[in-house]
Amino acid sequence: MEIQPQLKALAEKIELLKDQIQTEEATKTAFTLPFINNLGYDIFNPTEVVPEFTADIGLKKGEKVDYAIFQNGTPIIIIECKHWKEDLNVHNSQLFRYFHVTKARFALLTNGIEYRFYTDLEESNKMDEKPFLEFDITQLKDATVTEIIKFHKSNFDVDKIFSNASSLKYMKEIKKMFNQELNEPGDDFVRLFASKVYNGRLTEKVMLQFKELVQKAINQQISEKVSDRLQSALHKEEENQSQEEIVVEEESKIVTTEEELEGFRIVVAILRRKIQKDRISQRDTQSYFGVLLDDNNRKPICRLHFNGTNKYIGLFDQDKKETRHLLESIDDIYNFEKELLETVEFYAEVN
Numbered sequence: 001m002e003i004q005p006q007l008k009a010l011a012e013k014i015e016l017l018k019d020q021i022q023t024e025e026a027t028k029t030a031f032t033l034p035f036i037n038n039l040g041y042d043i044f045n046p047t048e049v050v051p052e053f054t055a056d057i058g059l060k061k062g063e064k065v066d067y068a069i070f071q072n073g074t075p076i077i078i079i080e081c082k083h084w085k086e087d088l089n090v091h092n093s094q095l096f097r098y099f100h101v102t103k104a105r106f107a108l109l110t111n112g113i114e115y116r117f118y119t120d121l122e123e124s125n126k127m128d129e130k131p132f133l134e135f136d137i138t139q140l141k142d143a144t145v146t147e148i149i150k151f152h153k154s155n156f157d158v159d160k161i162f163s164n165a166s167s168l169k170y171m172k173e174i175k176k177m178f179n180q181e182l183n184e185p186g187d188d189f190v191r192l193f194a195s196k197v198y199n200g201r202l203t204e205k206v207m208l209q210f211k212e213l214v215q216k217a218i219n220q221q222i223s224e225k226v227s228d229r230l231q232s233a234l235h236k237e238e239e240n241q242s243q244e245e246i247v248v249e250e251e252s253k254i255v256t257t258e259e260e261l262e263g264f265r266i267v268v269a270i271l272r273r274k275i276q277k278d279r280i281s282q283r284d285t286q287s288y289f290g291v292l293l294d295d296n297n298r299k300p301i302c303r304l305h306f307n308g309t310n311k312y313i314g315l316f317d318q319d320k321k322e323t324r325h326l327l328e329s330i331d332d333i334y335n336f337e338k339e340l341l342e343t344v345e346f347y348a349e350v351n
Contacts, residue, residue, distance in 0.1 A: 003152060004145050006038045008331070011138045014084075014113060021112075024083040028066065032081045035137070038154030041069055053078065055098040065098045071156065075104040082111045092116070092129070099127035104150075105158050113137055117151075121164050132169035142174025142328060182218060190214050230326055237308045259330060260289040263304045263313075266333045267291050267340060271301070276346050288314065299347050302340060315339050318346055 014031055016056065021027050033043050043049045053068035053075065067079040080095045082088065088109055099107045099118070107118040107127055116131035135144045147168065150161050176311045194202055194210040202210075264282050271280055281295040289306065293299035303314035305324060311331055312324040327333065 003038060003149055004140075005141075007035075007137060007140060007145065007148070010034050010038060011140065014138060018084055018113070021084055026083065027084045027112045028081045031084060032067075032110060035110075035112075035115075036067065036069065036079070039148075039151055047073075050075075053102075055101050063098070065095070065102075068102070068104065071153075073103055076156065076158065077108055077151070078102055078104045078108045079108045079110065082109075084112045086111050088114055088116060092118075096127045096129075100125060105162060117165075119162060121162075121169060122167050128169070129174070130169065132165040132172070134172065139334075140331070182222075184214070185211050185215050193217075225255070230324070233310055233326060234312075234324060237305075237310060237312075254284050254286055256284045256289065257306065259306050259311075260284065260304055263306065263330050263333055264291060266287065266330065267302060268338050270334070270337050271344055274341055293344060293347050301343050302336075316343055 003080045010031070013034075017030055020049060021030055036049060037043050043051050048070055050070060051066065052064045053066075055063050065078045066081045068075040069077040069079070076110075078098055080091065080097070080098065082091055084340070088111055092109055092309065095107050095109050095118070099120070105119055109116045109118070109131075113136060115133075115135055115137060118127050118131050120126055121132065122128050133144075133147055135148075140148075147164075149155060150157075150164070167278065175252045180186075190211045191202060191206060193214050198206065198210065200206065201311075216221050268277060268280050272334040275293075279294055280301070281292050283290040283292055283295075283297075287307065289304040291301045291303070293301055298320075300316050300320065302316065305312040305314060311327040311330070313327055313336060314322040315336060316322055325336065
């Protein structure tokens with residue numbers, strides 16, 4: 001099922017058009033309806049996708065939710081849409097009321113860019129306060145796409161999604177808490193480690209000391225783990241490349257792939273904030289795809305290593321030493337915006 005390219009195309013469209021989208025209705029038409037369509041539902045079939053679905057609440061009549069997706073005559077997902085600039089945090093109470101009076105097991109709150117999926121894990125027929133799946137469509141990871149695919153018309157299974165929702169929700173909360181502890185360890189977190197390595201009394205002064213130690217130790221350990229994984233991957237990549245070079249030794253032709261060109265376009269999109277497009281040039285080789293400033297070998301901006309099983313972007317420091325970074329997808333190049341812009345700024349300062 002090729003849903004990932006469709007979502008990627010929609011994300012690119014959003015980045016291109018969002019500044020021109022001035023109303024909530026325009027957001028629905030340009031962003032939300034294409035997303036529903038990507039899930040395999042016919043947005044032009046009123047028995048499958050129902051706009052302005054009635055969700056009367058008690059004596060209050062005429063309440064409508066923006067869309068309801070139906071399966072076999074029963075609503076399975078209700079969708080409330082807001083303008084793309086709006087903060088979704090102030091709108092979930094409205095969806096909460098609608099969820100209570102419909103038969104749908106899942107609710108989606110979106111502004112066309114952020115998507116939040118809800119269900120009733122904690123209390124039957126009462127929408128949870130926190131979503132079990134949450135993402136920004138312009139920054140999708142492969143793991144998130146895997147979860148989105150489960151909502152596709154061809155895959156939709158209420159029981160399977162619901163049983164998986166619990167794990168998704170609590171894993172998301174655990175990761176959020178863990179990140180908070182990494183950035184600012186709490187007393188309980190610090191005490192957990194300090195009590196196992198320190199035999200004295202954990203006074204306020206000792207706890208303050210261990211707070212810094214715990215934070216440094218854990219972040220260092222994570223960095224070392226990541227480094228080990230990268231080094232192992234690079235070693236395997238070099239072995240693979242060596243084997244490939246032996247096999248294709250007689251074939252010296254350079255083939256520039258669509259993935260390399262797509263990566264180059266992303267780099268150009270980032271760098272155009274600082275420099276003119278015509279100053280950014282490409283130079284493909286057998287082992288990497290290079291991006292240069294002013295078509296000058298002495299001004300390398302980055303290298304795209306897309307020829308092996310894994311993909312890497314090579315970034316340069318002021319000594320022009322290259323460091324490779326693993327990419328889960330080509331879109332991850334956007335994560336290195338700061339480093340790319342700093343490289344260009346450095347060349348400008350030198351000149």
